[in-house]
Amino acid sequence: MSSNLKIEKVCEWCGSQFVARTTATAYCSHRCSSLAYKERKRQAKLQQFKDEYARTQNKPDKDIQEIEFMTPIELSRLLGMSRASIYNYITAGVIKKLRLRGKTLIRKKDVEELFETPPTIDAYIPCRTQRNPISEFYTSKEVQEKLN
Numbered sequence: 001m002s003s004n005l006k007i008e009k010v011c012e013w014c015g016s017q018f019v020a021r022t023t024a025t026a027y028c029s030h031r032c033s034s035l036a037y038k039e040r041k042r043q044a045k046l047q048q049f050k051d052e053y054a055r056t057q058n059k060p061d062k063d064i065q066e067i068e069f070m071t072p073i074e075l076s077r078l079l080g081m082s083r084a085s086i087y088n089y090i091t092a093g094v095i096k097k098l099r100l101r102g103k104t105l106i107r108k109k110d111v112e113e114l115f116e117t118p119p120t121i122d123a124y125i126p127c128r129t130q131r132n133p134i135s136e137f138y139t140s141k142e143v144q145e146k147l148n
């Protein structure tokens with residue numbers, strides 16, 4: 001660039017007008033230039049941190065393609081449902097489960113099959129129903145009398 005050039009510019013850092021010697025000059029002074037450089041560095045670092053954070057937040061516990069079994073909690077996260085709903089479906093027998101000592105496991109294949117043959121709404125039993133167990137019992141004789 002020719003040093004004879006005089007270009008009126010506005011400093012990209014402080015906003016004051018100045019006369020630049022080259023078209024590439026963006027700052028009025030070395031100070032503004034270095035401050036702007038530091039800010040760019042800071043922003044880049046901040047963005048890097050944000051990206052890193054977003055990655056950890058979206059990271060599933062396991063790769064869904066690889067898993068065969070999951071816990072009710074993992075399934076609730078996967079389907080975006082509450083844990084209570086998942087347990088209700090399990091209790092209602094809509095979602096099949098394998099109960100091992102202290103651990104309930106659900107097969108991914110079974111969940112996928114639910115999408116093939118969706119359960120009816122009737123299959124959903126709310127929690128409170130579970131707390132009111134059958135209160136009427138009949139002997140076989142009473143049943144015979146009732147049903148003739």
Ligand SMILES: [Zn+2]
Pocket residue numbers: 011012013014015016027028029032
């Ligand atoms: Zn400046």
